[in-house]
Amino acid sequence: TSSREFLEAPIADLIIPSDKVAHVQLGNSAEHALLVLTKTGYSSIPVLDMDYRLQGLLSMRMITESILGLDHIEFEKLDTIKVNDIMDADVAMLNINDKFQKALDLVINHAFLCVVDDDSTFVGIMTRRVILKQLKKHIYQ
Amino acid sequence: TSSREFLEAPIADLIIPSDKVAHVQLGNSAEHALLVLTKTGYSSIPVLDMDYRLQGLLSMRMITESILGLDHIEFEKLDTIKVNDIMDADVAMLNINDKFQKALDLVINHAFLCVVDDDSTFVGIMTRRVILKQLKKHIYQ
Numbered sequence A, B: 001t002s003s004r005e006f007l008e009a010p011i012a013d014l015i016i017p018s019d020k021v022a023h024v025q026l027g028n029s030a031e032h033a034l035l036v037l038t039k040t041g042y043s044s045i046p047v048l049d050m051d052y053r054l055q056g057l058l059s060m061r062m063i064t065e066s067i068l069g070l071d072h073i074e075f076e077k078l079d080t081i082k083v084n085d086i087m088d089a090d091v092a093m094l095n096i097n098d099k100f101q102k103a104l105d106l107v108i109n110h111a112f113l114c115v116v117d118d119d120s121t122f123v124g125i126m127t128r129r130v131i132l133k134q135l136k137k138h139i140y141q
């Protein structure tokens, strides 16, 4: 494949589908989110609402940062903080019809990208790992 | 540049030098490590000893996992746990003289790679971000 064809390939086959993506729901507590992140082992995951629309990203660090008191970490506050108040609502997104080139441009600054369809429904994620595997395959051919 | 030349390029210019890399020291408490990770914003960082030798990697998740009690998160234990006991001692490493191809192969499964010299001294890290920027440049030329 030429580089031109490679960059214009659709992303659809490379997406990790939503049912395989760990996430939290709007309204969940920071304590619940901490448990999900710890058990799944991911450092950052999407926040969805009840209609499976993408609302933000939540990381371990946003949680610990929210409870860093003046002289001690205020862990007792975790069950009173909602993910809504600490998540990053500015999410790097792709549309399911976007091409590989757009994914490549965005992953320079994001470990993974959220993918939505034309109804803004969350359909999955594109990770740096998957993109790097494709780049390696292309370069070695 | 041909793909062959690109893959055989030395990694030296692409390394983030050790003085720019956030890290913790062997013997530090999990509480101290949690503060470093929260303040620097990195999800995983190297653990070094007093001679700047690489000892392991430490992530937020290793910390929270270590205090997940049966019915509540045991935050009070944080100052009694040492990074030595919870870090991942199996670190993906490069030698400063390695070529880009080896870095590309390893970052498929690691967000960053630690780089050491022939004395096993930690000299810096190679990140997926830097590698992706190089791949993008190569593909667009």
Ligand SMILES: Nc1ncnc2c1ncn2[C@@H]1O[C@@H]2COP(=O)(O)O[C@H]3[C@@H](O)[C@H](n4cnc5c(N)ncnc54)O[C@@H]3COP(=O)(O)O[C@H]2[C@H]1O
Binding pocket: A016, A020, A021, A022, A023, A040, A041, A042, A043, A044, A045, A046, A111, A112, A125, A127, A128, A129, A130, B043, B108, B109, B110, B111
């Ligand atoms: N359980 C596991 N098994 C094998 N390798 C694992 C792993 N957990 C993490 N890794 C490795 O560590 C990299 C960084 O993971 P991190 O959780 O910081 O960062 C992840 C996480 O924030 C998110 N992510 C990936 N898969 C996810 C999923 N199924 N659900 C939710 N978020 C996911 O995308 C980021 C980049 O993922 P990527 O695969 O490129 O890169 C992953 C992968 O290479």
Ligand SMILES: Nc1ncnc2c1ncn2[C@@H]1O[C@@H]2COP(=O)(O)O[C@H]3[C@@H](O)[C@H](n4cnc5c(N)ncnc54)O[C@@H]3COP(=O)(O)O[C@H]2[C@H]1O
Binding pocket: A043, A108, A109, A110, A111, B016, B020, B021, B022, B023, B040, B041, B042, B043, B044, B045, B046, B111, B112, B127, B128, B129, B130
């Ligand atoms: N302060 C910041 N400013 C701008 N962008 C930021 C940032 N912190 C994180 N990012 C972005 O998020 C990605 C994942 O960061 P993470 O901390 O999970 O994962 C990081 C972290 O574990 C480690 N790392 C990177 N730079 C580091 C440093 N100076 N010291 C210690 N560890 C570092 O290497 C991993 C991959 O880094 P990479 O640059 O490829 O990918 C970074 C970068 O694209």
